[in-house]
Amino acid sequence: xxxxxxxxxxxxxxxxxxxxxxxxxxxxxxxxxxxxxxxxxxxxxxxxxxxxxxxxxxxxxxxxxxxxxxxxxxxxxxxxxxxxxxxxxxxxxxxxxxxxxxxxxxxxxxxxxx
Amino acid sequence: xxxxxxxxxxxxxxxxxxxxxxxxxxxxxxxxxxxxxxxxxxxxxxxxxxxxxxxxxxxxxxxxxxxxxxxxxxxxxxxxxxxxxxxxxxxxxxxxxxxxxxxxxxxxxxxxxxxxx
Numbered sequence: 405x406x407x408x409x410x411x412x413x414x415x416x417x418x419x420x421x422x423x424x425x426x427x428x429x430x431x432x433x434x435x436x437x438x439x440x441x442x443x444x445x446x447x448x449x450x451x452x453x454x455x456x457x458x459x460x461x462x463x464x465x466x467x468x469x470x471x472x473x474x475x476x477x478x479x480x481x482x483x484x485x486x487x488x489x490x491x492x493x494x495x496x497x498x499x500x501x502x503x504x505x506x507x508x509x510x511x512x513x514x515x516x517x518x
Numbered sequence: 519x520x521x522x523x524x525x526x527x528x529x530x531x532x533x534x535x536x537x538x539x540x541x542x543x544x545x546x547x548x549x550x551x552x553x554x555x556x557x558x559x560x561x562x563x564x565x566x567x568x569x570x571x572x573x574x575x576x577x578x579x580x581x582x583x584x585x586x587x588x589x590x591x592x593x594x595x596x597x598x599x600x601x602x603x604x605x606x607x608x609x610x611x612x613x614x615x616x617x618x619x620x621x622x623x624x625x626x627x628x629x630x631x632x633x634x635x
Contacts, residue, residue: 437622447556447609449626456622495561499622503615504575506552506624508562 408498408509416515417486424471425481425512427496433457437499438472440481441508444492452494455479483514491516520546522614524627531602532635539597539630541612547592548614552624553585556609568595592617602634 407430417423429438440452455463455472463470467487471480483490496509521544531537541551549570554562566582568574568589576582584606586598595614599606609631613624 439623447611447629449562449611449613451623454621454623493559497624499624503550503622504567504569506567506613507564508554510561513559 408496408507410494410496410509410512412512413510414513414515416517417483418517419486419488421486422482422484423486423514425483425494425496425514427479427481427509429477429479429496429498429509431477431498431500433500435501437501438470438479439497439499440468440470440479441495441497442490442492443495443511449495453481486516488516488518490514520544520614520616520619520625522548522612522625522627524612524630526630527628528631528633530633530635533603534601536598536600537602537632539599539610539612539632541595541597541614541627543593543614543616543625546614546616546618546625548595549592549617550615551589551595552613552615553587553595553597554611554613556611556629558609562611565597599632602632604634607632607634 436457438455442450453465467484494512499506523542551568553565565580566574566576568587574587589595611629612627
């Protein structure tokens with residue numbers, strides 16, 4: 405199984421500030437997908453952002469952006485202008501190219517301080 | 519976006535009984551579905567990957583005879599917890615991959631909370 409590691413079990417950020425969540429992964433493949441999912445208290449998984457490994461350009465979605473370092477196997481998430489609604493568990497995830505493997509990291513609990 | 523419906527959302531059963539959880543893709547065909555288990559404040563642990571019309575692939579350490587997975591159609595996968603025990607109490611989440619799209623994304627059900635008394 406592939407491994408996905410999030411080294412920050414908990415993070416906090418002041419409202420309107422910027423925070424970066426870290427993720428590293430291990431794979432022997434050259435093509436794959438990476439994701440960040442958000443899980444609020446409702447437990448429903450919500451896609452935040454995706455990155456195809458063959459794309460060099462970092463993905464962005466409004467206030468969310470990633471820093472994808474393929475050689476280092478690093479995939480961090482930056483949340484700008486943090487809002488109270490951003491408070492949740494964030495999971496980094498890896499999907500292989502074939503689509504039959506999808507693994508999640510250990511998760512980071514994000515608290516947004518008003 | 520694509521919708522995955524999971525049922526039941528909550529189930530309480532007695533030890534020794536079996537429980538079935540359904541996962542349906544409502545507006546797309548899912549050739550592959552994934553079943554996860556999540557303990558409180560922990561990550562999603564992949565249990566098995568099911569492919570329509572074939573046997574599920576189980577992750578190491580997951581008892582295939584205890585957690586029966588059936589993916590009989592392109593829109594339905596079921597997880598049956600057989601002879602449930604209190605240690606099987608957990609949050610189970612299914613997800614599905616849309617065979618008609620290439621974003622790689624998984625679509626998730628709402629999850630099922632199983633409590634075994």
